[in-house]
Each structure stands twice: as C-alpha cells, then as structure tokens.
Amino acid sequence: MDSLTEYFQSYLTALETYNVVGALWVNIQLTFWSALCSLVLGTVLALMRISPVPSFRWAGTAYVNIFRNTPLTIIMVFCILVAIFQLQLNLSSDFNFNFFLWAIVGLSVYHAAFVCESIRSGVNTVPLGQAEAARAIGLSFLPAARLVILPQAFRGAVAPLGNTLIALTKNTTVATVASVPEAAGLMKTMIEFRPDVIMAIFATFALGFVIIVIPIGLVTTWLSNKLAVAR
Amino acid sequence: MKIQQSVLFDAPGPKAQRRILATNVLGVILFLGAAAFVLKGLNDQGQLEAELWTPFLTADVWQFTILPGLMNTFKAAAAAIVTSVIFGLLFGVGRLAANRAVRWICGIIVEFFRAVPVLLMMIFFWLLLGRLQIVEPADTPFFAVVLALTLYNGSVIAELVRSGVYGLPKGQREAGMAIGMTRGQSLRSIELPQALVAMLPSLISQFVVILKDSALGSIITYSELLRAMQIYGSAGPILQALTVAAVLFIIINFALSWVAQKLSGLLSSRTSGKTRPASAPTLVAKV
Numbered sequence: 001m002d003s004l005t006e007y008f009q010s011y012l013t014a015l016e017t018y019n020v021v022g023a024l025w026v027n028i029q030l031t032f033w034s035a036l037c038s039l040v041l042g043t044v045l046a047l048m049r050i051s052p053v054p055s056f057r058w059a060g061t062a063y064v065n066i067f068r069n070t071p072l073t074i075i076m077v078f079c080i081l082v083a084i085f086q087l088q089l090n091l092s093s094d095f096n097f098n099f100f101l102w103a104i105v106g107l108s109v110y111h112a113a114f115v116c117e118s119i120r121s122g123v124n125t126v127p128l129g130q131a132e133a134a135r136a137i138g139l140s141f142l143p144a145a146r147l148v149i150l151p152q153a154f155r156g157a158v159a160p161l162g163n164t165l166i167a168l169t170k171n172t173t174v175a176t177v178a179s180v181p182e183a184a185g186l187m188k189t190m191i192e193f194r195p196d197v198i199m200a201i202f203a204t205f206a207l208g209f210v211i212i213v214i215p216i217g218l219v220t221t222w223l224s225n226k227l228a229v230a231r
Numbered sequence: 232m233k234i235q236q237s238v239l240f241d242a243p244g245p246k247a248q249r250r251i252l253a254t255n256v257l258g259v260i261l262f263l264g265a266a267a268f269v270l271k272g273l274n275d276q277g278q279l280e281a282e283l284w285t286p287f288l289t290a291d292v293w294q295f296t297i298l299p300g301l302m303n304t305f306k307a308a309a310a311a312i313v314t315s316v317i318f319g320l321l322f323g324v325g326r327l328a329a330n331r332a333v334r335w336i337c338g339i340i341v342e343f344f345r346a347v348p349v350l351l352m353m354i355f356f357w358l359l360l361g362r363l364q365i366v367e368p369a370d371t372p373f374f375a376v377v378l379a380l381t382l383y384n385g386s387v388i389a390e391l392v393r394s395g396v397y398g399l400p401k402g403q404r405e406a407g408m409a410i411g412m413t414r415g416q417s418l419r420s421i422e423l424p425q426a427l428v429a430m431l432p433s434l435i436s437q438f439v440v441i442l443k444d445s446a447l448g449s450i451i452t453y454s455e456l457l458r459a460m461q462i463y464g465s466a467g468p469i470l471q472a473l474t475v476a477a478v479l480f481i482i483i484n485f486a487l488s489w490v491a492q493k494l495s496g497l498l499s500s501r502t503s504g505k506t507r508p509a510s511a512p513t514l515v516a517k518v
Contacts (some may be wrong), residue, residue: 052243052251055258069484070437071446074457078477081461082470089277130474140247170348177450184350191358198362202355206347215348 037108042115103175122157195231300459311380320386352379372453395426429504432495
C-alpha cells in the first residue's frame with residue numbers, strides 16, 4: 001500500500017512541475033486554427049474538383065493526390081527546415097510564434113486534402129434532382145453550388161468532416177517537430193525527467209486526448225444525424 | 232467523376248462553352264503563374280542549381296541513403312501491417328462476440344487506441360522499451376514504431392471488420408441460421424469470409440496510412456526514409472532531399488491506392504458486402 005501512495009505522490013509532484021493542461025491547450029489551439037484554415041482551403045479545392053473547368057479540376061485533383069499521399073511528418077519537417085531555416089520565410093517576427101504559425105500551415109495544407117474529399121463525398125449524397133432543379137430555374141454553376149448543392153453537401157459531409165477533425169486533433173502532436181510546446185513534446189520531457197512514473201504520465205496524456213477526441217466524435221455524430229437532409 | 236460532372240452542370244451550350252474555355256485559359260495562366268512564381272523564388276535563392284539535385288541521380292546516394300532508408304520504412308510498415316491485421320481480426324471478432332463482457336472489453340480497447348495519437352504511443356513505447364531493456368537498444372525505435380502503428384491501425388482494422396460484417400445483407404446470417412448454424416458458426420463460415428473480401432480495398436487504403444505514419448518514426452530516431460534524407464540533407468540540399476523523399480512516398484502510396492481501387496472493382500462479384508467504401512469513410516478516418 002505504501003509503495004502505491006508513494007507512486008501517487010511522485011506522480012502528483014510530476015504533475016505540479018509540468019503544465020500538462022497548458023500543453024494540451026496548445027494542441028487545441030493548433031486544432032482550432034488548422035481546422036479553420038483547412039476547411040476554407042478544402043472547400044475551395046472541392047469546388048475546383050467539381051467545377052466544369054478542366055484546369056481547375058486538374059489542379060484540385062493534383063493537390064489532393066500530392067498532399068494526401070505525403071506523410072504529414074515530411075510536410076512539417078519541410079515547413080521548419082526548408083521554409084523557416086533555409087528560405088527564411090517568416091510569418092511572424094516573434095521566433096516562437098513563427099513556428100506556431102508554420103505548424104498551422106503544415107497541418108492545414110495536409111488536412112485540406114482530406115476536407116476536400118469529405119466535402120466531395122458530401123456532394124455525392126445530394127440527389128441528382130436537386131442539381132437539375134437548380135439548373136431548371138436558371139442557376140449557373142456557382143449560384144447552383146452556393147445556394148443548392150453546397151448547403152446540402154455540407155450536411156452530408158458532417159460525419160466524414162468530423163473524422164477529419166478527429167484525425168487533425170491527434171495529428172497536432174506532429175507539431176512537436178516544429179518545436180511547438182505541445183503535448184507529445186511535453187510528455188517526452190516529462191518521461192525523460194521522471195521515468196519513475198512513466199506509466200502514469202502516458203496514461204495522463206492519453207486520457208487527455210481521449211477526453212478531447214471522444215466529445216468531438218459524439219458531437220459530430222449527433223450533428224450529422226440532426227442535420228441530415230430527410231429524403 | 233463522370234456521375235459527379237452530370238450532377239452539377241448540363242452539357243454546356245455554345246455560350247457556356249465559351250465561358251468555360253475562357254475560365255480554363257484563365258485557370259491555366261493562374262496555376263502556371265503560381266508555379267512560375269514559386270520556381271522563380273526558389274531560383275533566386277539558388278535552390279534550383281543543378282549540383283543540388285544531381286546527387287539524387289547517383290548510385291552512391293541511392294545505395295547509402297535512399298535504399299537503406301526505404302528498406303527500413305518497408306520493414307517497419309510490413310511488420311506493422313502483419314501485426315495490425317492480426318490485432319484487427321482478433322479485436323474485430325471480439326467486438327462481434329456473443330459474450331457481452333468480451334464485446335465491451337474489446338470495444339473499450341479499440342476505442343481507446345483509436346483516440347490516442349500514434350506519435351504519443353510511439354514516444355511512450357520508445358522510452359519504455361529503452362528503460363525496460365527487453366530488446367536490443369539499437370532495435371528499440373523499430374519496436375516502438377511497430378507497436379504504436381499496430382495498436383492504432385489494428386484498432387481501425389477491427390472497426391473495418393465489424394462494419395464489414397454489419398454491412399452484409401441481413402439475409403446472409405438468416406440463411407445461416409435457417410440451415411441450423413449457430414451464431415458463431417454463421418459468423419465464421421458465412422459472414423466473416425464475405426466481410427473480409429469486402430473490406431480488402433479499405434484494408435489496403437489503411438496500409439497507405441501505415442506507410443505514411445511510419446515516417447513518424449523519424450521523430451524517435453528510427454532511421455527510415457525521412458530520417459535518412461533529413462540527415463543527408465542537413466549538409467545543405469535539405470529542400471531537395473525532402474522533396475525526393477516526398478515524391479517516393481507519393482509514388483508508393485499512389486500505387487497502393489490504385490491497387491485498392493482496382494481490387495474493389497474486381498472483388499465486388501465475390502461478396503454480398505460493399506467493396507467500395509463510401510468515397511470518404513464514415514466509420515473510420517483514413518488520415
């Protein structure tokens with residue numbers, strides 16, 4: 001019993017020394033901004049891929065195929081080693097904030113490809129009659145997309161978009177490559193300094209992600225049922 | 232693609248055709264302009280110099296950097312594919328078990344490992360194995376990579392197995408029951424074989440994820456392709472080294488995805504399940 005309380009005690013001191021919640025908060029911030037950017041970029045890409053203009057379609061397809069098949073780690077390393085260190089492309093004069101912004105760029109360009117595919121699969125759920133009706137009342141491509149197709153497509157895309165968001169949340173740990181002070185990096189530091197409570201430390205971080213991810217899953221499932229277009 | 236095109240627009244008339252042509256020309260100019268802008272920027276920085284790129288065409292670089300890196304990537308990915316398929320089958324069947332306790336335990340394990348970032352597990356196993364010293368110190372990163380990839384992707388595959396069985400028409404099981412099979416017998420000899428065939432394309436897409444995620448190993452010092460190229464590039468041609476690494480990954484993953492797509496067409500006659508996953512997965516994210 002004594003060893004158990006002792007273990008718990010040293011686990012508590014480890015928790016006091018390091019700001020676990022703060023690190024997870026960085027992950028949440030990365031998730032929020034990357035989700036926003038990749039949603040915008042992904043929607044534009046989806047529009048390009050379903051447009052009647054060949055060059056737009058081609059560019060959208062090329063983007064998705066390139067970024068979907070490249071490991072996120074390579075993109076992140078590229079952002080840091082090439083964009084920041086070699087090409088000196090700074091998004092902010094603040095040293096640390098610059099890394100944070102580039103991490104968001106890396107996460108966004110990668111996940112935009114998946115957002116695009118999610119929205120495209122949402123477009124697939126829109127029945128043909130809807131587009132035909134839009135054309136029948138004289139709407140051309142962009143108005144038809146904006147007023148008729150996309151609002152329904154987004155509703156159909158909630159579930160796959162939710163999956164992408166969950167993946168994005170977990171993938172924010174890769175920002176540790178960009179030396180952003182987030183959860184995976186802190187866990188490594190904590191285990192290195194407090195190897196005696198390695199199990200408890202891993203359990204804490206794992207649980208942290210479970211607590212963040214499971215509600216996202218529940219909310220998107222609920223939303224996708226609630227928003228589903230009754231047909 | 233064909234179906235989608237007809238969803239959003241009719242066969243264009245002469246006026247629309249002219250408009251599409253004009254937009255198309257504009258698009259080509261726009262994209263070529265963007266590409267030219269990037270290339271000019273890189274050229275101004277001296278990144279397009281031939282001597283930075285030609286090393287990747289020499290036998291030396293392939294022999295000592297690229298191929299060993301690729302070998303390690305394939306080694307980790309292959310090991311993780313085998314173990315995660317086994318893990319996925321075990322837990323997928325476990326989630327379909329008649330026993331409620333087994334179902335629950337398998338469910339909790341699968342949901343847990345699907346929610347924890349792979350990188351987190353990788354770092355944890357790397358440091359844990361290093362501390363426990365049950366494997367060769369030099370092999371620690373390899374085992375950490377394989378373990379983490381197995382737990383995550385195995386859980387995803389378990390979900391594939393489960394949704395594959397659920398995706399079968401109800402009549403399959405009813406037919407099994409009708410000829411006097413037990414629930415388990417019909418699962419084993421009627422539903423699972425068809426579910427496995429039906430999930431094969433999704434399974435191969437999951438292999439793409441495994442291959443991509445093996446690059447996370449570079450963070451825990453596993454000398455796979457990305458790490459090998461990073462080390463090679465640290466002497467100067469880092470942009471070039473990373474680009475070559477990315478291109479190699481894209482080619483391999485593209486080939487795998489292509490196989491998955493072909494298979495789903497070939498296999499659809501062999502099962503009553505759906506071989507073509509809804510163009511984006513609804514149950515599992517392949518990111």
